[in-house]
Amino acid sequence: MAEDEKRTVKNVSRRVVLTLGGLTAGAVIYGQFTDSSSEPAPEPSTTPTPRPEPKSVLVNRDPSVTKSLQRTRNTSGARRLYAGAFPATKIRRVVPLPGLKKSEIPWLAVSIVGPTHQLQIINPIQNSPAHVVEIPHSHNGGVQTMAWDKKNKKLYLGTRNYLLVWVPSRPSKVTQLGQVAGASTIYDLQIDSLGTVWGGTYPLGAAFRYTPDIKKIRVFERVSADTDYVRRVAVDANDNVWLGTGSRNPRVFRFSAKSPQKVLEIPLREPKSTGFISSLQAIEGRIVVSVDDVSGQLLLNPQNNLWVGTVDRVWSGRKASAVISDSNQFYNVSDNQLYATSSSTWDEQAISKLSGGSPLSIYATDAQVVVVSANKTGLQIEVVRLSSRSVQLVSTVALARGEFVVQSLMSHSDGNIYVGGYMGHGVTSINPKTGKHWTSPVEQNAVNQIEGMIEFDAQKTYIGSYGSADIVRLTSKAKDKPEGYSRIARLATDYEQSRIFAWAKNSKTVFFGTVPEYGRSGGVLGAINPQLDEISWVLDGGDQGFIPKHSITGLVADEKFIYGTTSVRNGYGLADTEGNAKVFKVDIATRTILWSVSPIAKCGAVYAPKLMAGWLLVADLEGVAVLDPRNGKLIKKHQLTNARNTSYRPGWKNADLVVLESVGKAVHTAAGTTTVVDFAATTRALIGSPQLKSQFGTRLTVSSSGQVFANAEKTAIAELDLQPIASQSKTARPSATKAAPTATATI
Numbered sequence: 001m002a003e004d005e006k007r008t009v010k011n012v013s014r015r016v017v018l019t020l021g022g023l024t025a026g027a028v029i030y031g032q033f034t035d036s037s038s039e040p041a042p043e044p045s046t047t048p049t050p051r052p053e054p055k056s057v058l059v060n061r062d063p064s065v066t067k068s069l070q071r072t073r074n075t076s077g078a079r080r081l082y083a084g085a086f087p088a089t090k091i092r093r094v095v096p097l098p099g100l101k102k103s104e105i106p107w108l109a110v111s112i113v114g115p116t117h118q119l120q121i122i123n124p125i126q127n128s129p130a131h132v133v134e135i136p137h138s139h140n141g142g143v144q145t146m147a148w149d150k151k152n153k154k155l156y157l158g159t160r161n162y163l164l165v166w167v168p169s170r171p172s173k174v175t176q177l178g179q180v181a182g183a184s185t186i187y188d189l190q191i192d193s194l195g196t197v198w199g200g201t202y203p204l205g206a207a208f209r210y211t212p213d214i215k216k217i218r219v220f221e222r223v224s225a226d227t228d229y230v231r232r233v234a235v236d237a238n239d240n241v242w243l244g245t246g247s248r249n250p251r252v253f254r255f256s257a258k259s260p261q262k263v264l265e266i267p268l269r270e271p272k273s274t275g276f277i278s279s280l281q282a283i284e285g286r287i288v289v290s291v292d293d294v295s296g297q298l299l300l301n302p303q304n305n306l307w308v309g310t311v312d313r314v315w316s317g318r319k320a321s322a323v324i325s326d327s328n329q330f331y332n333v334s335d336n337q338l339y340a341t342s343s344s345t346w347d348e349q350a351i352s353k354l355s356g357g358s359p360l361s362i363y364a365t366d367a368q369v370v371v372v373s374a375n376k377t378g379l380q381i382e383v384v385r386l387s388s389r390s391v392q393l394v395s396t397v398a399l400a401r402g403e404f405v406v407q408s409l410m411s412h413s414d415g416n417i418y419v420g421g422y423m424g425h426g427v428t429s430i431n432p433k434t435g436k437h438w439t440s441p442v443e444q445n446a447v448n449q450i451e452g453m454i455e456f457d458a459q460k461t462y463i464g465s466y467g468s469a470d471i472v473r474l475t476s477k478a479k480d481k482p483e484g485y486s487r488i489a490r491l492a493t494d495y496e497q498s499r500i501f502a503w504a505k506n507s508k509t510v511f512f513g514t515v516p517e518y519g520r521s522g523g524v525l526g527a528i529n530p531q532l533d534e535i536s537w538v539l540d541g542g543d544q545g546f547i548p549k550h551s552i553t554g555l556v557a558d559e560k561f562i563y564g565t566t567s568v569r570n571g572y573g574l575a576d577t578e579g580n581a582k583v584f585k586v587d588i589a590t591r592t593i594l595w596s597v598s599p600i601a602k603c604g605a606v607y608a609p610k611l612m613a614g615w616l617l618v619a620d621l622e623g624v625a626v627l628d629p630r631n632g633k634l635i636k637k638h639q640l641t642n643a644r645n646t647s648y649r650p651g652w653k654n655a656d657l658v659v660l661e662s663v664g665k666a667v668h669t670a671a672g673t674t675t676v677v678d679f680a681a682t683t684r685a686l687i688g689s690p691q692l693k694s695q696f697g698t699r700l701t702v703s704s705s706g707q708v709f710a711n712a713e714k715t716a717i718a719e720l721d722l723q724p725i726a727s728q729s730k731t732a733r734p735s736a737t738k739a740a741p742t743a744t745a746t747i
Contacts, residue, residue: 056661064679065613069638077720078688078696078719079720082417082717090114092112093109093146096370097109109122115140116402118133133166133171145199149195161179163177177210183219186208187231188200194239196212205229220261224245227247240256244277248273250275254305269307276292296312313334316332317333333359336355352384368385369386378397381396405715406699408451409709409710415433417429418461419717421450432719440480441482445485447463447474460475467499473533488528491538501653509530513564515552516571519572521544522570547582553605554608561586564586564609567607581598583598583606584632585632600645621655654671667702697710
């Protein structure tokens with residue numbers, strides 16, 4: 001799971017609200033005053049419009065780009081806001097709630113990804129949630145972990161570093177119990193025999209406990225100096241607490257709940273330099289451990305802390321039920337087949353075939369097994385009677401739909417704005433003229449969270465999918481079919497890379513730059529041959545990174561050269577590299593670095609390189625730097641925000657920059673401040689800032705017609721107004737997208 005990058009976007013001001021009756025999936029468009037007339041927008045063409053090379057009003061190496069900028073009147077902020085940019089229902093956790101109600105099948109707690117409808121309480125015999133609970137200030141990924149205290153009928157939840165509780169007597173809300181100081185993320189809540197709650201943390205690399213009787217949270221010491229993560233927690237029958245770590249040197253730790261300061265380290269039988277303990281379960285006399293990139297499950301004897309074997313058959317979802325004491329068996333699933341496994345002999349037998357996908361939850365009694373999986377609208381619940389060894393009941397529940405937080409944006413020549421979602425699956429788009437919404441087919445399994453994407457031509461787009469740095473080709477004419485999405489490379493396998501933020505192209509080639517895997521340093525630079533859909537070459541600096549121990553955050557290319565920017569931020573779980581961020585130039589023909597410089601002092605990350613009027617522009621948190629592309633020399637630094645690079649930890653996408661070559665403008669966004677720069681007029685105007693009503697995020701894209709779009713209010717995108725208010729006509733009327741006859745406007 002990716003941690004939050006603390007991107008906050010909020011309070012987009014609205015003067016006119018227009019709700020389109022014809023919009024789908026909750027997309028709503030808000031119109032503001034603009035500098036255009038109220039003429040209706042033309043009907044969009046169904047033929048993709050080629051994107052011509054812009055002709056700048058600036059001459060080559062125009063001196064106006066390096067002149068000081070005069071502050072002018074602000075713009076009005078957002079011309080239009082498109083809410084619900086990526087509507088989706090992705091299930092994150094399912095926890096059975098036995099004892100909540102008297103029912104043969106237990107009620108369920110379900111968490112979904114995103115900032116809305118995060119917790120849903122399910123009556124399994126109803127086709128919709130019994131309760132939908134909103135959780136203010138939650139993690140952008142929703143609820144990270146849940147644990148049910150059957151005895152006291154309390155559901156504990158973790159989101160960000162908040163510990164919360166839900167109780168049946170107040171079903172419409174949760175109560176905050178406290179915060180885990182120093183943590184940004186809580187993992188894997190578990191409950192011991194006394195009702196004490198245990199959990200793991202990032203970046204503390206430590207366990208914590210919550211004692212309900214005294215209502216106190218206590219955080220313990222970091223288990224090891226080389227780990228920031230305790231991702232997995234298990235509590236055995238003797239109230240021993242087991243911890244699984246990563247991203248460097250993943251291993252297992254244990255302590256007694258009575259003496260948590262006495263921690264014992266248990267290395268893996270075959271140690272790994274990077275990776276995670278991906279699951280950890282206490283099953284009778286064994287601790288069952290799953291490790292990244294290791295097939296099957298490893299078995300640990302808790303009596304002597306020795307590894308004693310493996311279970312070669314991979315349990316789907318790494319899920320297993322609790323042991324049923326009467327039969328001494330527990331249940332798990334592989335390839336849609338339910339198995340019973342003896343906890344004493346570890347012998348197994350097939351019970352019944354299932355129709356659902358990978359299990360989200362397996363709950364067993366001495367009479368039946370309840371297996372919960374996901375379907376297109378929510379949950380599929382299958383009940384297997386053990387007496388007949390067959391599925392006796394299948395029911396479905398449609399969950400309340402959520403929304404992904406916007407993670408990436410791309411303007412396409414087909415007129416649509418394509419959107420990737422945080423912790424998302426697939427891609428969606430919005431047509432800014434009509435508000436029409438489109439989402440990739442649920443059946444495609446190639447695209448998950450998108451950090452960046454690039455259109456090569458009208459029929460071919462390349463997508464970088466986290467978390468294995470997969471490169472996926474999207475074919476436009478087949479985008480409604482699963483076969484339209486083809487993975488052409490997995491950079492995690494050969495190069496230990498995690499994310500692809502940086503993309504560039506010229507007429508023949510697509511280029512990419514990466515961020516390394518957890519616990520690793522050094523991103524790679526590579527090239528794709530679009531004619532063959534193959535990687536032509538990858539430069540990894542002898543396994544140290546193309547720019548040693550730097551991530552690649554941005555690229556731009558022409559026919560001869562690639563220009564790039566870097567960050568000293570490594571893969572999660574590893575300290576930042578010392579020094580300043582780099583800007584570099586590569587000769588494409590020879591694949592050699594022509595120059596590599598650190599143009600900005602005390603700056604750990606530089607982003608979004610752009611070529612404009614013969615200059616190289618790069619972004620940081622403070623503004624835009626103008627470099628001479630011949631040698632990388634810093635010519636001018638334009639200060640655009642009140643932030644300082646030293647006030648934030650270097651990131652991978654904490655600032656962005658787009659240019660409008662034909663009109664000599666650029667838009668920069670960072671630290672909540674978004675600015676339009678008119679180089680031809682040597683002016684700058686605020687579009688949004690923490691001091692204004694409008695505030696936008698750090699994802700920008702520009703259309704072929706010169707419209708600039710940004711992420712806003714977490715789940716929305718906004719078309720930005722680039723004209724200072726003083727330059728607008730006093731008689732300008734509010735403009736809005738052409739609506740269906742049923743549309744209504746509210747002022």
